[in-house]
Amino acid sequence: MPDVNGSLSGSKSANVGLLILRVGIGAVFVVHGVPKLLGGPAKWEELGGAMGVFGITFAPVFWGLMCAIAEAVGGLALVLGLLVRPFAIMMCITMVVATALLISLDKGWGMVAHPLSLGIVFLALAFTGGGRLALGTLVTPLAGRWYR
Secondary structure, eight states: OOOTTSOOTTOHHHHHHHHHHHHHHHHHHHHHHHHHHHTHHHHHHHHHGGGGGGTOOSOHHHHHHHHHHHHHHHHHHHHHTSSHHHHHHHHHHHHHHHHHHHHHTTOOHHHHHHHHHHHHHHHHHHHHOSOSSSGGGTSTTTTTOTTO
16 A cells, blocks of 8 residues: 555565565675676776767776676665665666667677666666665664665
C-alpha cells in the first residue's frame, strides 16, 4: 500500500525485494569491480579509454578509476544499503558508457543487452533508494535523506 507520498517504502514485500536486489547485484559488482580497482593505473587507463566513445579523450586514468570505484565501492554500498542513490547514479553512468562502447564496436544485441539491463536496474535504484532494510536507515545523519 503506498504511503501518503505515493511511495511503497512502507511495503514489507517491496523492501524485501529491494534488499534482495541490492545485495545480489551489489555482490556481483564487488566481485566484478575489485579486480578493476586493484588493477592500478594501467587497468584504469584501459577502462577510461571507453570515454572516447563520447569524444572524451583526456584523463583516461581518472575515468577508469571512477569506473572501478563505481563498481567495487558502489557494489559494497548497495550490499550495505549506504549511499545507494549516489552510487546507483555512478553505476548507471558506468553502464551507459559500457553500452555505448559495445554499440560503437558493433558487438550485437547479445552483448549490449547486459550493461543496458544493469543500467536500467541502477536507474531504478537511483529513484527508489535502498529501502527500509538498509544500513542507511540506521545511520542518523543519513536517515531520511534523499541519498540514503
